[in-house]
Amino acid sequence: MYDFVVVGAGPAGSRFSRRAAERGYDVLALERGSVGEPLACSGHVSTDVWEFTREGAREDLLQNEVFGARFHVGGPGSDDYPFYKREVVSNVIDRVGLDRHLAEAAREAGVDLREGHSVSTVEERPDRVAVTATGPDGTETFEAKMVAGCDGPVSRVRRELGLPEPGEKLQGVLGFSDEDDPGDYVDVHLTAPRFFAWRIPRGDSGVEYGLAAPPGSDPGANALFEEFTADYDVDTGEFCAGMIPVGPADSVTSRRGFLVGDAAAQTKPFTGGGILYGMTAADHAAREIDPEDPGTLADYEAAWRDDLSTEIRLGHWIRKCYSLPERVQHAGLSAFSGEIGVHMDKPTSFFSKEHLAKLLSRS
Known part of the structure; x- marks a missing residue:
């Protein structure tokens, strides 16, 4: 049984997977298609992005x-x-290249990252979660102590866990x-x-x-x-x-599951960008969540909101100026x-x- 099954290998999913693996956890990451495809996000980012990448990324990805x-x-x-x-x-930057770079960093940290795996169900049990996905070799169910939904704005994990939609x-x-x-x-x-x-x-x-x-x-x-x-x-x-x-919902955690990145609507209301906010939240998740202790999910909720909620709230006010x-x-x-x-x-x-x-x- 894995410590975490991570659904989605975009920036938030790959970042959380990498950081959790570096802390010694056994991590399986499932990506529905090929990492970085199809492209659905702008490549305009702040210079802070390089703080989340390996050495040499800027030279490879900067446009x-x-x-x-x-x-x-x-x-x-x-x-x-x-x-x-x-x-x-x-x-x-090369936006597809960024996703692939982050995914490779996760693999190098020990993450079992599998592309071409489409998740269909997520079942929470008292002591574990069961994640069913269809991949190149058929349908398989993976068990873990917790599941991380990093699967974008139309999140299957969010729906399966019964968590509220973004605003x-x-x-x-x-x-x-x-x-x-x-x-x-x-x-x-x-x-x-x-x-x-x-x-x-x-x-x-x-x-x-x-x-x-x-x-x-x-x-x-x-x-x-x-x-x-x-x-x-x-x-x-x-x-x-x-x-x-x-607009993040009031809760992005359940009994044994949590959302990170676009699945949690951890985005800037005034631009829609979510790469930096998502990876910042991923770092909080990796630091705060102990897969053996569901009570630590509340620590993740508190940490990422303490860091980002004021920025998001002010971002909503900036957006009002557009109208x-x-x-x-x-x-x-x-x-x-x-x-x-x-x-x-x-x-x-x-x-x-x-x-x-x-x-x-x-x-």
């Missing part, structure tokens, strides 16, 4: 460096409001052009309902275009994406789509644009001494 963002209330060609730093703000799910759409663009600014367009659209230069790897919108929007996310790329006069060919969970009247958006962006001292994953940094000093220096 571009970003120094700031231009915000637009309208579409391409509309007035823009730049926010920037004099040093690198964020990185654009909201957005429909995200992503596509890539073959433009050669080494630019060091991303473009953010506040044109999608209750969210935004983006353009991210990836150096000689092309340009990433994307947007997110609530399901049921009229027009829908796919149509909005086609309009957005048409306005930029680019053809991204086929594009990928996926759900973005926003303000255009004249208010223009006024706000105009007032705050310029050199900044904020961290892209930490809304609390808006109140940092560094950022306040940048604001005061403009007056």
